[in-house]
Amino acid sequence: MSGETLIELEHVGVAFSATRSVGGGRYWALEDVSLRLKRGERLGVIGRNGAGKSTLLRVLAGILEPDRGRVRRGPVSCQLLSLALGFMPYLTGRDNAVLSGLMLGLRQREIVRRLPAIREFSELGDFFDEPIQSYSSGMVMRLAFSVAIQVEPDVMLIDEVLAVGDAEFQEKSGTALRERMRQGHTVVLVSHSEKEVTALCDRLLWIEHGRSVMEGDRDSVYEAYHQQLHLGEAAT
């Protein structure tokens, strides 16, 4: 099965409304990005802030449709690992786990079956049955991560969520996510941490100002990326 193309983007562009007012224009968050994602591949997306990385992930997730170019998608489930999706402050941790799990595409009985694991992983103890408005922000993130890690789509889309909570939980959540990624899932990872990307991805896509600059194996793309950064620094 390896090598089968799951998603293919050809010169994809995405435009957002710039303002709410009448006659407001559009801006192109993605201008021209092409990529081919194969089964079992772990693709890292790199580029500076505002390059369009998060927009690209949302195109891959099927949340955004391209305004130009083409997206070809096999019959696979793609899920963006959004943390705290749909969380409501007045609901208990347990209810929020079910709600968020449903929004992440899980069936209710699957979530209910995994509730003990979610409670365990989040280390919330009796707080699990308290409204999350009584939680600290760290506790909310622990719950959010514990729910998100339960989702097992064909293609996992991860946007900078490798480290949440305090140092200890960061370690634990990072380990769990890396474990999940190594299980042979197809993964697209957006991260600013070169260490993470190097450790987890075998291929890289480099985008800048909404355009693909380079796609290829990890080392050659990083080499070109660094060269460009140095050139930029030298020029200024």
Place this chain on the structure above:
Amino acid sequence: MRQHVIELILFSTYAELRAERARNYLGIIWWVLEPAMMMGAFWLVFDVILKTGGPDNLAFLLTGLTMWQWMKSCITHGGYAIWSNLNLIRQARLPLIVFPLVQMLADTVKFFFIFLLLVVILWLLGHPPNKAWAALPVIFVAIFLFAAGGGFILAAIVPFVPDVRFVIEQVLTVVMFLSGVVFALTNMPEHVHAVMQWNPVAGLVDATRGVVMYGRWPDWTALAKVAGVSALVLALGIAMIVRLTPRYPKLAA
């Protein structure tokens, strides 16, 4: 897929009601207390002070307001639902009709609590349940179709033009007064009365009053017409939302 969406709708409705209950000190009591207070205010103004009605005015007023509040809350809450969830819509791929539908279902659950209170009050006022009550489920379905039709159309439009919210409240207030919710339309000039015959809200509120106050069976043809047109409007609203789905996550924050 379809079962998953049904689970999402039902659990979200439960979550909505649950959160609302937890939000206030008195919790669930407000579901009934708030409309009861509003009814009290209308009763004070129109019945006690202005003396607009004759006998049965209290039953007339309470029934009208109960039904109208249900319609209005479905239309406004459902109408604002996509707009107020745009942040979530930017993060997840979900069928968007879930959002208005959840609000309408939550409002409908609350309506049933209020209706139970109305039943008790009507009984105390000398209007016990009668055989024609068997028609109530049909009237309720027609009302829900009507309110959902309006709610879905608004839900499709409001995210693009959030400003219409300011207009909606005022329009609904006018509709309420022109629909015989608070005072009978028979007091109106003949030509206005003729136009009002075409007002679906007036027809639906009247049908309910006929049943609960006078044991009168509804005009089935009129009811079928309202339900039929409402179903068409509802289908149009859903089609608009489905069609516009790719555009909502791209709207400016």
